[in-house]
Amino acid sequence: MKTLTTITMVSLLSCSVLLLADDDESKGPGVVPVNNPLYAEECSACHFAYQPGLMPARSWQKIMANLEDHFGENAELEAEEHKALTDYLVKNAADFSKHKRSVKIMRSLSRDKTPVRITEIPYIVRKHDELSAKMVKDNPLSYCDKCHTSADTGSYSERYINIPGYGSWDDDD
Ligand code: HEC
Ligand code: HEC
Known part of the structure; x- marks a missing residue:
């Protein structure tokens, strides 16, 4: 019985090691999925709705402060929606998330940098x-x-x- 338990434990252990090696997101998604319907609707007209956890709060604030000239497009919102979406992005930004990708994004970014593109964040560039x-x-x-x-x-x-x-x-x- 003791041997059986040991065998079971050893195989369980090697199994989880294999899983970890095979799937780097085995503990769940790398960033928190979008869970705000207003955001999902308003910010997905021209590209998919980026998860807030892909950038720091200061980046989202900078983007939201300049929606009338958003990468050459006008993405302006009504004042009420603008506030609701800014709050959502800031509260769920990478700085406040423990999810794997968010943590790595923050680690790769120096404090004095405020990128307005996810694609300019060192971790994302490197990947x-x-x-x-x-x-x-x-x-x-x-x-x-x-x-x-x-x-x-x-x-x-x-x-x-x-x-x-x-x-x-x-x-x-
Ligand atoms: C009218 C179209 C339009 C809407 C609506 C829009 N965007 Fe964009 N967005 C763009 C374009 C165009 C780009 C640049 C894409 C490119 O370089 O090809 C962009 C780029 C971005 C990027 C940078 C992506 C990168 O390259 O890393 C972020 C972040 C972003 N948008 C956030 C938002 C948010 C938040 C909203 C909602 C408030 C929003 N966008 C709504 C058109 C739009
Ligand atoms: C042209 C296709 C393409 C696009 C568009 C793209 N990626 Fe990737 N991405 C890849 C590939 C391929 C890899 C794996 C690279 C490697 O293993 O060297 C990757 C890797 C990654 C990784 C690391 C995955 C891992 O397990 O290490 C992250 C995080 C990521 N991408 C996020 C993004 C985000 C966020 C965007 C949009 C802003 C994006 N990618 C756009 C192709 C793409």
């Missing part, structure tokens, strides 16, 4: 430096959900990547 120029030209990095098929659930695991025109990401090389 994409193996993609070819052509892949990124055909599928600009700002459109996360084009390649990350589970992006809307907050999961950016390598298991759920399919680059349009190129296929799934081979992480064996």
